[in-house]
Amino acid sequence: MRPPWWKRRDVRRSSLIATVSTVVLLAVLSIGLSSSAGWESFQGAFLSPEHFVLSFPKVWDGFMLNVILFIILEPIVLVVGLGLALLRNLSSPVFFPLRAFAIGYIDLFRGLPAILVILMLGMGIPALRIEGLSSSPLFWGAVGCVLTSAAYTAETYRAGIESIHPSQRAAARALGFGHGRTLWYIVLPQAVRRVVPPLMSGFIALQKETALISVIGPMEASRAAQAYSATTFNFTSYLVAAVLFVSITIPLTRLTDHLLRRAQLRRGMGGAV
Numbered sequence: 001m002r003p004p005w006w007k008r009r010d011v012r013r014s015s016l017i018a019t020v021s022t023v024v025l026l027a028v029l030s031i032g033l034s035s036s037a038g039w040e041s042f043q044g045a046f047l048s049p050e051h052f053v054l055s056f057p058k059v060w061d062g063f064m065l066n067v068i069l070f071i072i073l074e075p076i077v078l079v080v081g082l083g084l085a086l087l088r089n090l091s092s093p094v095f096f097p098l099r100a101f102a103i104g105y106i107d108l109f110r111g112l113p114a115i116l117v118i119l120m121l122g123m124g125i126p127a128l129r130i131e132g133l134s135s136s137p138l139f140w141g142a143v144g145c146v147l148t149s150a151a152y153t154a155e156t157y158r159a160g161i162e163s164i165h166p167s168q169r170a171a172a173r174a175l176g177f178g179h180g181r182t183l184w185y186i187v188l189p190q191a192v193r194r195v196v197p198p199l200m201s202g203f204i205a206l207q208k209e210t211a212l213i214s215v216i217g218p219m220e221a222s223r224a225a226q227a228y229s230a231t232t233f234n235f236t237s238y239l240v241a242a243v244l245f246v247s248i249t250i251p252l253t254r255l256t257d258h259l260l261r262r263a264q265l266r267r268g269m270g271g272a273v
């Protein structure tokens with residue numbers, strides 16, 4: 001069914017106003033930047049087409065390391081985060097040590113900056129020279145990303161678990177389900193479905209966090225951009241790295257928004273029923 005004519009008129013008017021205001025804003029910004037005293041030197045240092053083309057292959061090779069890292073690390077983060085959330089929700093006194101460990105872990109790694117964790121692991125563990133342990137900075141940088149991201153993911157899972165109404169557990173117990181089966185078959189499926197959008201946001205954050213590994217040596221995108229700028233004294237390579245990261249984060253952000261809208265619509269329909 002088509003909307004009434006006056007609604008279509010309002011939509012067209014709103015679209016026209018939004019387009020005009022956007023064009024005006026961009027024009028004002030363009031004129032303001034291009035008329036500044038340092039625009040030519042800035043353009044040569046950061047917006048050089050020649051250096052963009054020359055630096056792209058090197059930065060692209062480094063960016064592939066970022067992509068491989070977050071594709072491998074994200075499933076690990078999801079599993080470790082879920083395990084921590086389940087440990088934190090254990091209510092029996094006999095499991096107090098496990099619950100205390102989960103709480104301490106989450107508090108510690110949510111409080112520490114990720115870059116400090118990566119530096120301490122990437123430089124500290126190889127210096128111990130423990131037989132059987134890897135001395136690769138890339139490996140320990142990846143471990144640092146997992147440790148910090150899993151703490152935030154655990155809290156996301158916990159919020160989803162605690163959002164399930166107690167009547168769900170009571171109904172499962174009335175049907176003869178034990179605590180484990182109730183959690184596995186009733187609570188977790190609903191909880192995970194509710195927290196998919198914030199988990200996607202965590203995935204985006206992890207994708208950007210892999211760039212921090214560069215502080216201990218691995219040649220990922222930002223490190224490759226830094227190496228290029230150090231040899232050419234031109235910073236357009238940083239623009240290349242930014243474009244590559246944004247090319248992934250923006251589609252993921254739009255997907256997260258889509259999932260949020262679907263979740264809100266589902267909850268609205270459920271409430272109406």
